[in-house]
Amino acid sequence: MEIKRRTTRRIMIGNVAIGGGAPVSIQSMLVTRTADIVASMAQINALHQAGCELIRIAIADEQDAQAVEALKRQSPLPLIADIHFDHKLALTAIAGGIDALRINPGNIGSEANVREIVAAVRERMIPIRIGVNSGSIHPDLLRRYGLSAGAMVESALQHVHILERLSYHEIKISVKASHLGLTLDSYRLLSQRCDYPLHLGLTEAGTEFKGMIKSSIALGILLSEGIGDTIRVSLTAEPEREIAVAQALLQTLGLRRGLDIISCPTCGRTRINLITLTQQVEDALKHLADMPLTVAVMGCAVNGPGEAREADYGIAGGEGEGLLFAKGRIVGKYPEQVLVRELVKLIEEHSGDRS
């Protein structure tokens, strides 16, 4: 799928580029208490292992803010401090080496507070995410626009203008809602109104199951329109699950390459246990997850060989035995019990040739 990505300014969060043609990056947020260094580091490392690229942490009090220094010393990933209302916490996080802030400058009191923050971030070009949620729009804007994309975007741009007046442009923006239509409309409008990089997400997406579906639809639609520079899939689940969904999403959209296992739904024609077989293939190829390959697992002779033609490698199952394919050509026929082993061997041999 050929996506024409919208042109945005580029910011840097630590060593991760966002916007300006950089790959769409994946982020998540700790669910630990930030000040609990041991628990927080364990989760940061788990997220890193899972493929997360940026991590947000909630700074709810002075203890959390003080913890930034220790976390930054140990974290393999850039950290973003999520702060509401209290600019002192932001200053402590900046002093601790934080890589980015999520803070809305219109909500931190006096102009002096804003100037103090901007002076502190300017030195290291620390980016600030302006994050507007449908639940936290100013009542004045709600009266004027209703709960609409107009209100969301106007609210975000008011915060942006505060930074622009101080000539600070290291900005990314999010306009999240839990409602799909409002989320889509808000990001579309925002992307017309400015060229800052955008952080995509839904708020309150729901349980893992519903959240996966809702986020896939919303982020899928926006990314396919070229909108979005970094994403968070919010799930009420362990944060590692968010990463797996985000990766599969980017891969499906062709925004990230990797191993793609396609498999047919079973049907009355299938004479092999395809659910088990597909799972076995997925497990057996885990170590090749980064390979830009398509592997097809097919259950029958009707669509099997045809579909397998599109894949780099494939299995088409029959009664007790199956065919192996490479680039659409049959390369062997094996009993069911050794089919997966032979597939893995075949791919490893070929991929060895490539490297």
Added chain:
Amino acid sequence: MEIKRRTTRRIMIGNVAIGGGAPVSIQSMLVTRTADIVASMAQINALHQAGCELIRIAIADEQDAQAVEALKRQSPLPLIADIHFDHKLALTAIAGGIDALRINPGNIGSEANVREIVAAVRERMIPIRIGVNSGSIHPDLLRRYGLSAGAMVESALQHVHILERLSYHEIKISVKASHLGLTLDSYRLLSQRCDYPLHLGLTEAGTEFKGMIKSSIALGILLSEGIGDTIRVSLTAEPEREIAVAQALLQTLGLRRGLDIISCPTCGRTRINLITLTQQVEDALKHLADMPLTVAVMGCAVNGPGEAREADYGIAGGEGEGLLFAKGRIVGKYPEQVLVRELVKLIEEHSGDRS
């Protein structure tokens, strides 16, 4: 979300209308051997319970075709026979009372075979789905167009023209691929080229996890553009899972109303176990799944009350206790242990008022 659905002709599969403004219907396919009546009926009933509206069955041989009569006698849902190449099997299925066929008239041999089928379906206006898969395009078209939307659509329309020449228009069409971009482009092109109702799906969507994401993106994008009259979410998993995904997808897009539970991802500010709480709410409200309500489960005081304002009912959790909301107003404060019970009581009381 306001979707402007494309105008299509209407066909009837049993008592289920497809196209012409009818609600987008959900279908799945049996994975049992069709001729195994006991197993097939068990799966038909399970799918019916899960909310499936149309069921496709594979007719691979004469035994399967003969089984149609017994299945039709017992099935609470319309049945669609999936037949490749053999028009005699189609005739047997029609005699057995089948509600629709999936058969490509260009693949069943002579013109006489096609005439025989059309004569048989015409009497009861039995619809025929033309189903083109990226893996089964005629080599001539592949040579002319490459593997492209043009080849997919041309292939489908060649089959359609065979029926049109016999003045038969009870048709729906699918153009499925496993590749996202090809699927989107094919359906978009097809929807410009004809006004038959469209059956949406991907082939070989993958394991349950990847398939959910891929189908949500593909079907989400197309349905949001107004394309699609009936859907199948193909998963290499038990077919009931396909129904759950399809329902959540349609609900998210606003194409079907029902209970919507939104919940925030937990973060460092959360002082309650939100994953457990959300799951409890989901379980406790199962019996109200058809109610067109939004229920918010929030973990903190920052976004909680604001987001809960958009919902019909909500909980915003605090330390060991939480607030209950109705239409954005606080209606009570309860200890964590009784919060869900009180929420259910509140909703049941109010929903009783409505009915």
